[in-house]
Amino acid sequence: MLVGCIVLLFIFVSQQATAAYFGCEFRSTACLANETRLVYVNSSEATTPNNTHAQLANFSGDTYEWRVCCSTDAFRTMESSCLGNGIAIVNLEENTSSHVEAGNMSNYVYKACLNVTSGTVACEYPTGSCSGGYSEVASIASSETADANLTNTHVAEPGYFDRQVCCQIGGQNAPVVAWVNLSPINSTTRDDLFCLNGTTTDADGDSVTLHYNWYRNQTSITVLNLPMDNDGGITHDISGFGNDGTAMNTTTFLPTGGQVGGGFDLGEYGHIEVGTDPTLNLSNAFTIVAWVRPTTVSNTHAIVGSQDGYLFQLQSAEFQFWPNVDEATIHSSAISYTANSWLHVAVSYDYGTGAYAFYLNSSQVGSGTAARTANDPTVIRVGSYRASSPRYFNGTIDEVIIFNRTLSATEITTLYNHNNQYFNGTDIERNDIWNCSITPVDSTGLDGATVYSNQTVVSGSLPLVPTLIYPLNGNTSVFERVIDFNWTTSDERDGDTVTYNFNLTIEAGACSIETEQTGISDSNYTDGPLCVDQVYSWNVTACDDQEGCNSVSTTFNFTIASVCAMTLINNNTDFGDLSLNQEITTDDYTVQPFLLENTGNVHLNVTLNATGGPLYSSVGLNNDAFSFKAEENESTAMNVSGSQTTYTPVPNTFTLVIKQLNYTDTADVAAIHINLTVPGDEPPGAKETDIVFSGVAS
Numbered sequence: 064m065l066v067g068c069i070v071l072l073f074i075f076v077s078q079q080a081t082a083a084y085f086g087c088e089f090r091s092t093a094c095l096a097n098e099t100r101l102v103y104v105n106s107s108e109a110t111t112p113n114n115t116h117a118q119l120a121n122f123s124g125d126t127y128e129w130r131v132c133c134s135t136d137a138f139r140t141m142e143s144s145c146l147g148n149g150i151a152i153v154n155l156e157e158n159t160s161s162h163v164e165a166g167n168m169s170n171y172v173y174k175a176c177l178n179v180t181s182g183t184v185a186c187e188y189p190t191g192s193c194s195g196g197y198s199e200v201a202s203i204a205s206s207e208t209a210d211a212n213l214t215n216t217h218v219a220e221p222g223y224f225d226r227q228v229c230c231q232i233g234g235q236n237a238p239v240v241a242w243v244n245l246s247p248i249n250s251t252t253r254d255d256l257f258c259l260n261g262t263t264t265d266a267d268g269d270s271v272t273l274h275y276n277w278y279r280n281q282t283s284i285t286v287l288n289l290p291m292d293n294d295g296g297i298t299h300d301i302s303g304f305g306n307d308g309t310a311m312n313t314t315t316f317l318p319t320g321g322q323v324g325g326g327f328d329l330g331e332y333g334h335i336e337v338g339t340d341p342t343l344n345l346s347n348a349f350t351i352v353a354w355v356r357p358t359t360v361s362n363t364h365a366i367v368g369s370q371d372g373y374l375f376q377l378q379s380a381e382f383q384f385w386p387n388v389d390e391a392t393i394h395s396s397a398i399s400y401t402a403n404s405w406l407h408v409a410v411s412y413d414y415g416t417g418a419y420a421f422y423l424n425s426s427q428v429g430s431g432t433a434a435r436t437a438n439d440p441t442v443i444r445v446g447s448y449r450a451s452s453p454r455y456f457n458g459t460i461d462e463v464i465i466f467n468r469t470l471s472a473t474e475i476t477t478l479y480n481h482n483n484q485y486f487n488g489t490d491i492e493r494n495d496i497w498n499c500s501i502t503p504v505d506s507t508g509l510d511g512a513t514v515y516s517n518q519t520v521v522s523g524s525l526p527l528v529p530t531l532i533y534p535l536n537g538n539t540s541v542f543e544r545v546i547d548f549n550w551t552t553s554d555e556r557d558g559d560t561v562t563y564n565f566n567l568t569i570e571a572g573a574c575s576i577e578t579e580q581t582g583i584s585d586s587n588y589t590d591g592p593l594c595v596d597q598v599y600s601w602n603v604t605a606c607d608d609q610e611g612c613n614s615v616s617t618t619f620n621f622t623i624a625s626v627c628a629m630t631l632i633n634n635n636t637d638f639g640d641l642s643l644n645q646e647i648t649t650d651d652y653t654v655q656p657f658l659l660e661n662t663g664n665v666h667l668n669v670t671l672n673a674t675g676g677p678l679y680s681s682v683g684l685n686n687d688a689f690s691f692k693a694e695e696n697e698s699t700a701m702n703v704s705g706s707q708t709t710y711t712p713v714p715n716t717f718t719l720v721i722k723q724l725n726y727t728d729t730a731d732v733a734a735i736h737i738n739l740t741v742p743g744d745e746p747p748g749a750k751e752t753d754i755v756f757s758g759v760a761s
Contacts, residue, residue, distance in 0.1 A: 085177075085232050087133040087200045089220045094132035095296070101152060101200070102163075102175045103127035104218050113219035118159035119173055126159070131201060131218075133177065134295055135232055149178030152186055152200055152230055153218075163203060164214035165228065171214070179507070182235035182267055186228065188213060193229035200228040236266035238503035238511040240273070245499055245516040252556040253524035255477070256486040258499035258516060269505035272324025274462075275483040276301050276500045286342045287465040288483075289335070289445070291326045293318075293508030298327070298335060301502045301513060304342045308335035308445060318506045321461035322354035322405045323482050325508050327446075328459045334365075334447035335460075343443050343465070344372075350411040350470040351375050352478055353445075357458040360402050364456040367463065368448020370441045375410045376454060382421040382428065384410050386435040388448065396421045396429020403458075407479045411469040420472075425479035427472055493523040493557050525613040526553035526561050526605040529586065534601075536619040544623055544664050544726070545591030550603045550616070552586045559607035566615075567601045569594065592727070595625035595664060625665050629724070629758050632658035636737055646740040648710075657735040658696060659756060661724045667758035669693075669721035671735070673713045675753030681742045684715040688740045693721045696732040700725050710738045713754065723761045 087101065089112045094100050100120035104112050105127035112129035120130070145151055154171035155161040164171050165188040177184050186200075193199055199221030205212045213226070221227060241261030247254055258275050265271050274290035276283060288302040293316040300306040310316065313330030320326050327335060337343065357364050361379055368374035374385045381395045400406055400423070409422040417432040445463050446456035462482065470478075477487040491497065498518040503511040532549040534541045548565065555561045565588045567578040574594030593599065600620050606612035633655050638647055649656035661667050671691065677683045690710040695701055705722030725731050735756075 085133070085135040085230060086198045087131055087221075089129055089201075090132050091129055094130060095134070098132040098134040098296075101131040101133050101177070102155070102218070104129045104131060105160075113223050114217045115219070116160050117153075117155055117163050117175075117218050118157075118161060119155060119175060122158045133200065135177075135179070145174055145176035146178045149176045150184045150186060151176050153203070153228060156215075162205075162215050163218055164216060165203065168214050177230065177232075179232055179235075182507075183233050184230060185233060186230040189227055189229060190225050191227070193227055196233075197229035197231045200230055202227050234267060235507070235509065237509050238263060238265040238269065238271040238505045240501050240503050240511065240514045243499065243501045243514045243516040245497065245519055248517065248519055249522070250491070250497070250519045251522045251524040252491050252493055253488055254491070255488045256491070256497060256499070256519075258484050258486075258501060260501050260514075263503055265503075265505050267505070267507075269507055269509075270319070271503050271505050271511075273484075274301055274323070274502045274504060276303070276502070277483070277486050278303075278498050278500070280496050281498075284466060284468075285464050286345070286467050287337065287443070287463065289463040290324065290502060290504055291316075291321050291461050291463075291508075292504045292510045293325065294510070299502075299510055300337075301500070304340065306337050306340050306343060306443075308337045311336055314446075316508055317459065318508055320459060322356070323462050324504055325506070326354075326356075326459050326461035329446040329456050331457055332453075332455050334453065334455060335445040335463075337443040337445065339441050339443070342467075343369075345465070345467055346414060348411070348413045348415070348467070348469045349373075350409060350466040350468065350475075351464075352407075352409045352466070352470075352475070353463045354405055354461040355408055355456070355458060356403060356405050356460075357400075357456070358402055359457060360400065362457055363454045364458065365444070365446060365448045365454040366408060366456060366460070367443070367445055367465070368454070369443045370449055372441065372443075373412070374448045375408075376448075377408075377456075382408070382410065382423070384412070384419055384421070384433065386412055386414070386417075386419070386433050390433070392433070394419060394431055394433045398423050398428050409470070409475050409478075411475075413469050418469075420469075422472070422475045425476040427475075491521055493521055495521045497521060523557045523559070523607075523610045525610045526555040526559075526607050528613050528616050529553045529563065529603050529605050531601070531603065531616055531619045534619065534621040536617075536621070538619075538621040539624060541621050541623050542626060542664055543591075544593050544595065545589065546593060547587055547589045548601060549587045553605035553613075555605075555607055557607070557609065559609045561605055561607050563588075564604040564606065564612070565590075565601070566603070567599060569600075570598045593623055595623045598622050623664065625760065626663040627665060627667060627758060627760050628663035629659060629661050629667060629669070629756070631756070632660050632732065638739060641739070641741050643741050643745060644743050646738070648738045649734075649736045654737075656694075656737060657754070657756075659721070659724070659733050659735060661726045661731040661758075663760075664726050665760040666723040666726060667721070668719060668761045669724055669733075669756055669758045670717040671713070671720050671754055671756050672715060672717045673752050674755045675751065678713075678739075678750050678752045679742055679745050681745045685712045687712055688742055689713045690738045691720065692736050692738075694734045694736055696734045697730045699727075699730040700733045706733075710736075717755075717757060720756075724758065 102117045104115040151166035151174035155173040202224035203216040204224035205216045246257045283302045285302040296310045298308045314333030364377040412419045421429040447453040474487045502513045529550040563583040565580040602618040702722040
């Protein structure tokens with residue numbers, strides 16, 4: 064038996080700093096996907112944002128050309144009233160065309176707020192530079208008291224005036240997982256693996272979602288694993304290959320709006336651009352898995368695609384897939400789903416065979432073959448695929464994972480049910496080294512340290528215990544005494560050679576036939592002849608040539624009941640027309656003898672007599688004119704020395720003709736020959752009589 068050693072390895076790696084980033088830009092175009100509007104600004108000087116009045120970002124007029132766009136890796140909203148942990152960065156006198164004042168003043172009613180779900184926001188209004196850790200938002204001043212004035216001011220870009228608006232987000236603590244263990248530690252090729260976490264904490268009190276990744280021989284089995292965290296518009300790839308995604312255009316992070324923790328609402332024109340790392344050029348096989356929530360059924364929704372490679376999308380009520388986006392043939396499968404509902408979607412593809420399969424909510428919904436041309440994908444995108452024909456996914460996407468191999472239907476089901484926390488054992492091989500990792504992400508989208516589990520070296524597994532098929536347990540109707548015992552072929556996970564040990568025992572009695580046979584290569588064994596009217600017990604053990612033998616199967620009991628039965632294969636012998644004094648026999652089978660078959664399962668002693676009276680009217684029974692003898696029709700069909708093998712007159716009382724007529728199928732038929740000599744004074748006419756054969760177990 065191979066025994067794998069256990070290597071305990073705990074690694075702690077931080078991905079992000081614990082302090083949140085914060086910054087603002089003045090833009091004459093729309094804010095970027097990872098930014099939120101604080102205020103709009105405007106001036107009579109149309110080409111500059113400086114020395115301007117302001118209006119609130121949520122004011123319905125939205126008439127000002129310039130906007131102050133702020134970004135942070137903490138969840139934020141800009142509102143006219145501050146909520147939760149938010150504070151006013153600046154106050155406005157009116158909704159629009161307004162002067163502003165510093166947020167720490169109290170003259171103006173309307174507030175431009177930065178709201179965060181955790182941590183704290185602090186702002187200062189220094190003359191000169193911002194303090195360490197603070198970021199510039201804007202500068203303010205007025206003609207009345209110049210830079211010293213904190214109220215009734217105009218707004219300009221940071222640094223334009225001496226009086227600055229500076230803010231920071233503090234108290235932003237990453238979640239922590241105490242430890243990660245892989246279970247079972249002593250794993251075999253028949254085990255499903257489970258990634259088990261220790262205590263999870265978050266100093267800010269945020270809710271935390273755990274995201275999992277798996278490693279075979281210290282290499283990630285995924286080339287992309289996006290848990291949909293949010294680091295200033297970046298979503299991190301926890302596969303270890305660093306294929307981080309950048310939120311583009313109308314993409315909005317939803318801290319608790321994903322299927323598993325947070326997710327990204329791509330809006331109408333958003334997508335996540337992953338990049339062109341060579342690890343994403345999947346030239347052998349791949350599986351794309353994601354949770355998606357389309358807003359409509361009728362639109363085209365690209366799930367994952369690339370500029371010059373593969374594309375997986377929803378098109379109305381269809382899955383569609385191209386291994387090469389330039390291919391003319393559409394590979395599709397009809398599906399049924401409801402808008403604004405979460406769907407678990409997957410497509411697997413094998414470049415060698417061209418085989419693909421679609422899965423919806425863990426069920427396979429289509430398959431086929433699709434040839435691949437020699438184009439390598441570039442610029443992988445989530446929620447889009449080409450700059451010129453983006454086919455934006457209108458809705459929310461979460462948990463995008465790409466494997467560089469095809470997953471089985473069982474593995475897809477495991478992902479659907481457990482979100483990668485389990486790894487299905489069908490893909491585990493002997494001597495593999497496996498471990499897992501957990502990355503905690505809190506409700507602000509902030510990643511904690513990725514924590515790695517212990518490693519396990521996988522041992523081979525024993526073949527499964529076989530199931531007995533025949534004879535069944537408790538069977539009392541088994542008839543044959545030479546039995547073909549049958550059992551199921553044992554499942555063997557490692558490709559080892561399987562043999563079986565067969566064991567047959569009998570309860571104490573007159574018969575003592577028992578069998579112990581090892582090294583049987585087939586799932587059957589013929590044994591016998593066995594005894595009748597006694598209880599037998601049998602079981603089977605499966606063994607392979609590497610790990611040894613598994614437990615003994617269930618033991619079945621059966622009884623072979625004794626059965627006395629025989630039949631006449633030929634029950635009528637007709638000699639035709641005979642002359643006086645003519646002698647005739649059945650020895651050469653020109654006239655057929657009686658053929659008697661033992662159809663039971665015990666030896667029979669067979670007797671006969673003529674119950675129909677004498678055959679001739681001129682002579683009676685017990686006369687040489689009407690005689691019989693027994694002969695084997697099949698070799699070893701009877702005990703020749705104890706049987707009547709020479710002609711003797713047919714009696715009028717039962718007389719032994721066959722000693723121990725055999726019950727074995729190939730040796731259970733004997734012939735009863737008849738010899739006739741017509742008496743010289745026998746009158747003409749038809750002659751007949753009945754002969755009765757009787758058998759009793761010997």
